[in-house]
Amino acid sequence: MELKTSEHGSVRVVHLEGRLDVHLSIEVEQAVDELISSGIKFMVFDLAKVEHLSSSGLRIFIAAMRRLKNEGGMLKLSSMSDSVKKIFRVVELYDLFDVHPTTEAAVASF
Amino acid sequence: MGFMMLVSEKMSLSVPSQPASVASVTEQLESFCEKLELPDGEIHNMMIAVDEAVTNIVTHAYPETNDGIINVHFQFHDEWLKVELQDHGKPFSMEDMPTERPDFDLEGEKLGGFGLFLMQHLVDTLSFEHDDVAKVNRLVMKKRIAPGKTSR
Numbered sequence: 001m002e003l004k005t006s007e008h009g010s011v012r013v014v015h016l017e018g019r020l021d022v023h024l025s026i027e028v029e030q031a032v033d034e035l036i037s038s039g040i041k042f043m044v045f046d047l048a049k050v051e052h053l054s055s056s057g058l059r060i061f062i063a064a065m066r067r068l069k070n071e072g073g074m075l076k077l078s079s080m081s082d083s084v085k086k087i088f089r090v091v092e093l094y095d096l097f098d099v100h101p102t103t104e105a106a107v108a109s110f
Numbered sequence: 111m112g113f114m115m116l117v118s119e120k121m122s123l124s125v126p127s128q129p130a131s132v133a134s135v136t137e138q139l140e141s142f143c144e145k146l147e148l149p150d151g152e153i154h155n156m157m158i159a160v161d162e163a164v165t166n167i168v169t170h171a172y173p174e175t176n177d178g179i180i181n182v183h184f185q186f187h188d189e190w191l192k193v194e195l196q197d198h199g200k201p202f203s204m205e206d207m208p209t210e211r212p213d214f215d216l217e218g219e220k221l222g223g224f225g226l227f228l229m230q231h232l233v234d235t236l237s238f239e240h241d242d243v244a245k246v247n248r249l250v251m252k253k254r255i256a257p258g259k260t261s262r
Contacts, residue, residue, distance in 0.1 A: 021136075022165045023129035052136070054161040055225035083154050090231050091224045 001027040003035070008107045011042045013078075017049035020057025029060045033067065041073030044106040048079035053087050061097065074098070078106035119146060119186045125164075127171060127178035127197065132164045135182055139193065142184045148191065152255050155232040159251055160193050162225040171199025171247070189256060195249045201240040202247060 001024075004015040012035065020028065035043070045061065065075045076098045080088070088094040100106035121142050125131035136157045143153040164180065172178030181196040230236055233251040240247050 019133055021129075021132045021161055022168065023132055052157070052161070054132075054158055054165065055228055056165060058224055086154075087158065087228070090228060093224075 001031045003028070003031045005035070011044060011107050011110050012040045013044045013046050013103055013107065015046045015049065016060075017051075019052040020050055020060060021052060021054045022056040025056040025060055028057075029063055032060060032064050036064065036067050036071065036073075041068060041071055042110050043068060043073070044076045044078055044100075044103055046078050046103045046106075047081070047084055048103075050081070050084055053084045055091070058087070058091065058093065062093075065097065074110070076100060076106040076109065078103040121184045122182065124179055124181050127168050127180050127199070128176075129165075129168055131168065131180065132161055135164050135180075136161050138182075139184060142186075143191070146186055148186070148255050152191070152253060156191055156193060156251070156253050159229045159232040159236075159253075160195075162229045163193075163195055163249055163251065165225060166202065167195060167197050167199065167249075170202070171197045173200065186255075189254055190252050191255055192250065192252045194251075197247050198245055199247065202238055202249070 004017070006013045006015065014032065014035070016028065018024070032043075043064065045064070050057075061075070061077070068075045078100045079102060080099055085094065085099075088097070088099075098106075098109070100109060119142075121138070123135070123138055125134050139157055139160055140153060143156070164182075167178075167180055171180075178197060178199050183192075183194040183196075185192045185194075229251070233253045235250075235252045237250050238248070
């Protein structure tokens with residue numbers, strides 16, 4: 001699967017979109033893993049176009065955060081909609097992540 | 111803004127027990143709820159709960175076949191939105207339903223377990239029964255949509 005990404009210096013922004021449910025999340029997780037394997041250490045997940053997030057989608061964030069942390073890097077999240085934010089809050093994962101209102105703010109915070 | 115009150119409204123569909131069916135079912139639910147002009151926030155809560163429930167069936171109910179079927183029933187009656195999922199696969203155990211948020215930390219091995227927790231916390235009631243005679247599993251989720259409740 002080809003992810004939409006943009007480069008901002010040493011930070012790679014991954015523009016996730018659509019549904020992050022069981023059907024697609026495994027492919028997305030693998031694609032993110034490949035990016036990290038290519039040497040990227042600082043990553044932002046831009047969630048502006050994520051329409052639907054379930055627990056399968058949460059795995060993507062958790063797995064990426066773990067992997068990047070182990071590699072000495074970091075993951076930040078940006079542009080979370082209220083509905084996505086609600087899911088993070090219900091499972092009490094919101095405070096685990098560094099969340100920014102915009103992608104620009106997330107990139108600048110590195 | 112209020113929503114249209116109907117005495118009762120129903121819809122049923124059957125889908126294959128495959129990952130792509132998760133989107134089919136939740137989109138049909140969204141459409142059903144939008145026609146009834148139910149608040150967006152309530153629709154979204156039930157959509158996520160249904161996503162998790164269908165995902166569980168797809169993942170666990172039919173481990174030895176690719177042609178399992180999920181029968182889905184939506185109903186809105188007297189302020190209650192009800193979703194019933196039926197399958198003929200491996201029964202689910204309510205003992206697996208977490209009472210607390212799954213233990214999690216970044217260093218641990220555990221990566222999930224949030225699906226059942228989400229299901230339970232996004233609806234008002236959740237029940238499961240296995241009919242041993244008909245060999246049917248029934249999962250019923252209900253959410254009360256109070257009149258005059260605004261979208262959130």
